[in-house]
Amino acid sequence: MKKIILAILASGIITTVNAQTEKGDVMVGGRLDLNTGDNSTYIGFTPAVGVFVINNVAVGGNIGITHQKSGDVKNTNFGIGPFARWYFTQAKARPLLHGALSYLSSKYKAPGFTSTNSGSNVFLGGGVAVFINENVSVEVLMGYSHTKYKDFDGDGGFNLGIGFQVYLNKKQVQKLRGK
Secondary structure (H helix, E strand, C coil): CCCHHHHHHHHHHHHHHHHCCCCCCCCEEEEEEEEEEEEEEEEEEEEEEEEEEEEEEEEEEEEEEEEEEEEEEEEEEEEEEEEEEECCCCEEEEEEEEEEEEEEEEEEEECCEEEEEEEEEEEEEEEEEEECCCCEEEEEEEEEEEECCCCCCCCCEEEEEEEEEEEHHHHHHHHHCCC
């Protein structure tokens, strides 16, 4: 009898753990990037919302806001665009691939000079989402980011960010919508 009860409890726990990335579930969260050095500061915040279109695959949109200051030079970017994400397992620590494309609006300010520009950014990378409970994960993403502006060539390089996601299953989303 004890084995039957333990099997029922274990299957309930496994079902709960697997329920975060199923078709129709929603993820809400974001990433924070911070880099400081000698006379230089970079701060970025990227909130995102996604919907799982099939199990373990989410598509959605994100908004990115970054500010960089190096000496008297300041650069502020605002970006918006789609992303896609694929989780590989149903484990507590889930490897993932992440790709994003953003349209950018940029303002550059230096002593005696100010300009605005537009462009795009592409990010391709991967990481891991570690679930701290059944609805929240802390994640680390790393990959290649390349920015290209309308009026001049951009730059690219390695990017590392830490973020979090809150996962709402279909029933939770319906409850929030009042259905």
